[in-house]
Every structure is written in structure tokens, then in C-alpha cells.
Amino acid sequence: MTHDAHVSDEELAAYLDRRxxxxxxxxxxxHLVECDECRALVTEATATLGAKRRRKRLAFFTxxxxxxxxxxxxxxTGSLPISRxxxxxxRGAPPLLTEDVSRFAALLPEPRAVVPRDSLVFVWHRRxxxxxxxxxxxxxxxxxxxxxxxxxxxxxxxxxxxRSLVPGQIYYWKVEALxxxxxxxxxxxxxxxxxxx
Numbered sequence: 001m002t003h004d005a006h007v008s009d010e011e012l013a014a015y016l017d018r019r020x021x022x023x024x025x026x027x028x029x030x031h032l033v034e035c036d037e038c039r040a041l042v043t044e045a046t047a048t049l050g051a052k053r054r055r056k057r058l059a060f061f062t063x064x065x066x067x068x069x070x071x072x073x074x075x076x077t078g079s080l081p082i083s084r085x086x087x088x089x090x091r092g093a094p095p096l097l098t099e100d101v102s103r104f105a106a107l108l109p110e111p112r113a114v115v116p117r118d119s120l121v122f123v124w125h126r127r128x129x130x131x132x133x134x135x136x137x138x139x140x141x142x143x144x145x146x147x148x149x150x151x152x153x154x155x156x157x158x159x160x161x162x163r164s165l166v167p168g169q170i171y172y173w174k175v176e177a178l179x180x181x182x183x184x185x186x187x188x189x190x191x192x193x194x195x196x197x
Contacts, residue, residue, distance in 0.1 A: 007031055007038045016045060029132045030149060033178045042182050106175060106187035116195045117162045122173060124187055126153045130180035137161075137173045145171065167196045 007015070007028055014020045015028045032039045108123040109115045122135055135155050136147040146161035156162075165171060170193050177185040 006035065007042075012038075012042065012045070016042070025130075026132075026151075029130075029178055032182065033132055033134050033149065033176070039178075039182065039184075102183070102185050104175075104177065104185050104187060106173070106190045109173075109190075109192040111190050112170075112193065114193045114195045117165045117167070118159075120162050120165075120192075120194075121154060121156045122175070123154050124175045127177050127179055127185060128181075132178045134176045134178075135173065136176070137165075137171055140170055140172075165194045167194045169194060 011020070011024065011028055015025065020028065032042060104127055105125045106122075107125065108121060124133070127133075130151075132149060132151060133153070133155075134147065134149050137145045137157065139145055145164060146157050148155060148157075170191055172189050172191050174189045175187045179185060
């Protein structure tokens with residue numbers, strides 16, 4: 001799978017069944033961060049699989065065939081059957097959860113903090129293991145100055161990217177997360193100011 005290519009049906013089924021080794025899983029997750037189409041496909045398949053498993057507590061539904069069948073059904077018909085208990089999730093309503101996973105906290109730099117560009121580090125709260133984080137820094141006009149992906153909760157921009165930040169200017173940063181269960185979360189937008197030398 002190249003950066004621009006969509007996830008193949010076989011990779012998607014293996015990913016949903018948790019049969020992909022770490023390199024393949026990371027490659028699929030990195031693609032899902034950027035591709036709305038594949039992410040929607042996986043989200044819909046996951047919702048359908050979860051509903052089927054809850055309704056049919058039979059052993060053969062917990063194996064790999066269910067994910068493969070959902071992918072084949074989606075590819076052949078262009079849609080998946082939506083049950084009443086998954087309809088709100090598929091249509092964009094928040095899932096029934098005990099915690100709000102769509103938001104998590106940005107820690108550093110604090111809002112409107114004045115920071116030296118040579119020691120700029122972004123820090124945020126951890127989400128469940130296996131989460132992929134996308135960090136984006138933009139200027140006041142919304143122009144992306146720098147972005148990068150990581151599995152950690154701390155990231156420093158490369159020296160060249162830090163040097164491109166103008167002292168005295170306000171910059172905005174956010175972290176978006178793709179969780180292992182394919183839900184997404186965000187810190188929201190935060191700001192900082194680069195310290196004058």
C-alpha cells in the first residue's frame with residue numbers, strides 16, 4: 001500500500017480481525033489518519049461487526065470470517081446493513097460510552113505561553129495504547145508550518161521547522177488521535193507565541 005493508495009480489502013479484513021503484524025497495522029493506521037474514505041469504511045464495518053457480535057453471541061462470529069464477510073458485503077453492495085443499535089453511531093451520533101473519548105488535553109505549551117523556539121516541545125495526555133497522533137502547527141492565517149505523526153505523547157519539531165517560526169508571532173497547534181478502535185479524538189486548537197531572541 002502506497003501513501004496515496006487505499007487500504008486493500010485483504011488488509012482491511014486482517015486489520016479488523018487484528019491479524020496484522022505491527023508494521024502492517026502501523027501502515028494502515030497511518031493511512032487511516034489521512035484518508036476519510038477508508039476511515040469511514042472501517043468505522044462502518046467496525047460498527048456493524050460489533051452489533052452482530054452483540055446480537056449473536058455464537059463462537060463462529062468471533063473469528064476472522066465476520067470481518068472478511070463485512071468487507072466483502074461492503075465491496076459488493078456498496079453498503080452495510082445498519083441495525084437499530086448501530087444506526088446512531090454510523091450516522092455520527094456519539095457512541096454509548098462512559099467517557100468522552102473525542103477530546104483529550106494538550107499540556108505544553110500552555111495556551112498563549114511564550115516559548116523559545118529552540119526548546120519548543122509539544123506534550124499531551126495519552127490515549128489508549130496503539131493510538132497514532134498527528135501534530136499540526138499553523139500560523140495565524142491557517143498555513144501549516146509543520147506537521148508530523150507519532151505514537152508517543154511528546155514531540156519536538158525538527159530544528160529547521162522551529163527556525164521557520166517568527167519571534168513575536170502567534171502560532172496554533174493541535175493533536176488529532178486515531179484510537180485503536182478507529183474512533184478519533186482531538187485536543188482542539190491551542191496557541192503559543194515564539195519568544196523574541
